[in-house]
Amino acid sequence: MRRGSLERQLIICEKPSAAEKIAFALGGAGVRRSRRGKVPVYSFELGGKEVTVVPSIGHLYAAAQQGPGWSFPMFSLVWVPIHEVERRASGAKAWIRAISDLAAQADSFVSACDLDTEGSLIAYMILLHACHGADSRARRMRFSTLTRQDLQAAYAGMTSTLDYGVAEAGKARHELDWIFGVNISRALMDSYSRTGSSFEVLSAGRVQSPVLYALAKREAAIRLHLPDPFWLIGAEAEVGGGIVQARLKGGKVLSKREAEEIASRCSGAKAVVSGIAEREAVIPPPFPFDLGTLQSEASRIFGFHPSRTQKIAEKLYLEALISYPRTASQKIPPSINCVQILRGLAGSDYYREMAEEILASGRTRPREGKKSDPAHPAIHPTGALPRSIGRDEGKVYDLVVKRFLAAFGEAAVQAQATIELECGSGDVFVADGRATKEAGWTRYYKPYAFLKEAPLPKASAGDEAKVLRAWAEGRFTAPPPRFTASSAIRFMERNGLGTKSTRAEVLDTLYRRGYIDGWKISVTELGFGVTRILKKFFPDLVSIELTRRLEEEIEGIGAGERRATEVVLKGIDLAKGVCEKMIDKYEEVGDELSKVVRKLREERRTLGPCPECKSGTLIITHSRKSGKRFVGCNNYKNGCRVTMPLPQRGRITPSKSTCKVCGYPIIEVRGLGKRPWRLCVNNRCGSKGSWQRGSGKAGSEDGAE
């Protein structure tokens, strides 16, 4: 129904919550809510136009193969409604229909999706397909926060065309991911199934495979680490009327005998203060967060997985509490009114003192880092205060706010001192101390940053001292550290693998496929196997260089330096080369894969040594009669009769640890959508007393490590 002769404008948003914010920011009290099926629609009059705001639910279109069948190589792709290719996206059909109906009545179109590659692509595809080619008539709103002020400014200053370059870059990235992912994964699965083995989901990809390779290389270095011994000499000394902890100057001692000799001759020895050094250490404030640093900090402080932090940050953005989180920038441009944000934060009892102190100091610009992002500033609070907020959202919000406040702080200053004590034997010990002179920015970033304190007594050169006791501490060289999800994301960032929006997702895929495992990432046998095969037969696919080059070319599309078709065709050529090599070695690849999968399945059902017969292994097996799963010893033929029942629902994985009470293996049971629980497999375990008496599942917890 047309209201008079008003121009009708359709604004497309990325998510329902963003649509609501945008509608109310632009239409105020005049907004009328309605629904088209389950799709919320907001209408209002604005500047002589009848405006309708409609949300999407992320991507409504996806790359898919042209035509039916399951074959490869497959390079013919088309963009289709996402519900046609993804079972989980069945709801998209209603959204496409609603947007399409609204588009038929609209005269002009606006993209108000998130200002990044994915947002630009979402809007472009909807305008092109659901809005019947309206992309050429569409304009683009550019904003980094969902505050009323930013949204009104973005509407007033929208660009006259879509950001085609960014959308084309996003489209090319999706197409390249599809081409590599589909072809290599299908080739792996096909070569595997031709060996007569049952079905197993295997995958490889343009970003996924080099990341997995890097993780596997680190894993191999850890598993092949042989620690070499060395010794450190520690001492407790009396100096200047106080007791200090000191260490032998020069660091490691490479002989046990020598270390013991030094410790023995210095214990109780007289010493003299042979040197004092004092200096001031200036610790500058941190930069505001980019997404990678936020993920890494939330992982260090709260133990959040990077994808969880990203989801929480996106939720906070949709609630207009923080700016757009998918940013690589560590800069807050002058166009952002920091004073207003600080005034907003001063409205909260919790942040008032800090915000007012910064406002009073006149420091209105934060410290900035080197990294920048053309589309968005660093993550910062909007100044709006949450009315109610969930526990995890509250944690991330507080971290973002305090980091923002800390960036306005002054440098922290610590006085650092070193006292050198020389024994008669010529051995020199060093005691380090530090005391905070100015807490600076750390006051705003509490409890996430603190300065270590270790005061030293007053002493002067030539003062007498005594080494009360000295000891030799045996140490060993350490293996390289395991990757955590956040260090893996930093590694991907450093090497140009993936984008800020996709990195956490790539890691999730590796977890889902069973290639990697654990909070501190370890690579599974399947992960090792797939890596070995890819490295042996398709070294290009695990090469960081190839992926980085393609990423640079994709970014070139966004910057208008490359044509999307040219980059996609180049990608097709590379993928073709990989597939051709694979076809030549099909049988070999299949054989290797089937060995890997066999080993993996064996690994999945092996729980550990049998504590009863000591020579067999406890395995998960199935009853021939009832089909039920249970634990049994593979030494059955030699008389070991150990059997234990197992939960019949949920996925069971060996935990590689044993029960502290009875020594039997612990398993992890994972039900669909439920938290995993750990359970001792021994049904007669002492820890299960309370459970057997019917007091819930305490037994499983007590028995678990």
Next chain:
Amino acid sequence: MGRSRDLDAPARGACAVCGAPSGGSLCARHSKAARKIEAHFATWRERAGVEWEEYLRLVSENDLSGAWIKETAEYLLRSGMRFGQISRP
């Protein structure tokens, strides 16, 4: 020194440590670990003054030792293989 046992000799079946198919008596991973164990022995003897068996025991019990190193050290201890019996390819 005993007779040299070639870990990379042609097909003899399964790895003595993990049972994986291997060209020699150990698979690629464990033969790499065995060579590393042998190579580091000189360092351990010089620094800690330990002999071969004690070295293998300490390495197999060390929390910082990698899993493949531990497994191989345990196997070398069990099998009584002496220093110098692990040949290079």
